[in-house]
Amino acid sequence: MKKRDSIILTDAVESLQDIMQILSPTQQEELRHCMAIQTFKKNEALYQEGEVPQMLHCLIHGKVKIYKDGISGRTQIIRVIKPVEYFGYRAHFANQNYVTSAAAFETSTVCLIPIEMIEKWIMENSEFAMFFIKLLAIEVGNSDQRTVNLTQKHIRGRLAESLIFLRDNYGLEEDGATLSIYLSREDLANMSNMTTSNAIRTLSAFAQEKIIAIDGKKIKIIDGESLERISKIG
């Protein structure tokens, strides 16, 4: 058990290369001492809307969704996380409680770092500060783009876009065509701002048009160009 933990920790430290490189030797040492590893099962919540943000999260293994529960039981998936990405720190810097929730799509390993330490290093280390400015700046741009896509594109365009995004973000399996993430129709709907029925229907339509092939939750992209075209024209 002890051995297994330390292997995971070594793993984690390796994953944190991007910020490790920026930190000073002293800060690196501090990080090694304050970080913790936690594993979440499929569908388990990492944090929930309303809670006080205390940890910066860094995804080491697995897949995570960030979502908001909205009007009348509808959920919007705001962002999906892949290794190695940072999340769960924004609310702290905005002096807010979490306004989103996070849950694991599948078994996921997360490295947790106390947010006060992050803040401390930001104040000590301007490159470290710039690292987070960059992350946030990119995120604002993505969020604005998402707003326009979700509001202006039609159902087919939105679903096509989600499929393309999943391909580009999580990649494909060895066959070079099957999405390497297996989402429920509901999750796909919640990413694409539509009802589950419509996600099912539209997915079937794409399959009938030979743009994709579906085998349960497995989705194979057959005609990526058509998908791009559908996504682009809306």
Place this chain on the structure above:
Amino acid sequence: MKKRDSIILTDAVESLQDIMQILSPTQQEELRHCMAIQTFKKNEALYQEGEVPQMLHCLIHGKVKIYKDGISGRTQIIRVIKPVEYFGYRAHFANQNYVTSAAAFETSTVCLIPIEMIEKWIMENSEFAMFFIKLLAIEVGNSDQRTVNLTQKHIRGRLAESLIFLRDNYGLEEDGATLSIYLSREDLANMSNMTTSNAIRTLSAFAQEKIIAIDGKKIKIIDGESLERISKIG
């Protein structure tokens, strides 16, 4: 002319208090030397999607919209700026060209600061860095909330929300009821993710229900509570 300019400059320096306070005396001096003032007429563009970001903008007087042109001629107003707020810097830190455009709702005075100077001061001054981390962190939260509101609320809810937002952001006139910003129905529609026709129709409906009173572009909020309720339930 020279005198008028310097009065405006003094004005601007006063408006920049929040960042002036954070900067060191040397940096303050640098800021005074590199800043410029520019005035934009109603509907004039401050910058456009695709351009290279070179200046941080700070609105001194007036009202500005940040928007994105989307599918088939539709426009989404992403954010509206009031004095004294900073904008136009995000793209630089994300290493992108502008992905949004900015234009003046009405005659507006803007203070322009070279973005390289901002970056320099961020690297020199951790409090200054933290200032921008906070701005961006708040902006990501707003953007995520906007996504859910625009996608999940119905037309009445979205318009009600826009009206409330305009009241809270730009305030009311002396009568304590009239919005102090006069927007076209089209701008109102572009804020609320609907067609101009529907903005007009829904506005008329609100007027008929005695929730607001309309006199051309003047909008008077009569029943703020109803508006809040309509906005909340979607």
Place this chain on the structure above:
DNA sequence: CGCAAAACATGCTATATAGCAGAAAAAAGA
């Protein structure tokens, strides 16, 4: 393994919102 629960599929209906046309009013410009 067998059962219950969840997820998926399909068809039908209801409805919110877009789109368009034509007129009136307001604003801009000459």
Place this chain on the structure above:
DNA sequence: TCTTTTTTCTGCTATATAGCATGTTTTGCG
């Protein structure tokens, strides 16, 4: 001031998408 252009308004129609019901398949669990 008169003319032209833009904006606002109203009504009608078209359509995209939600909502619901029902059956089937898959998944999870005791």
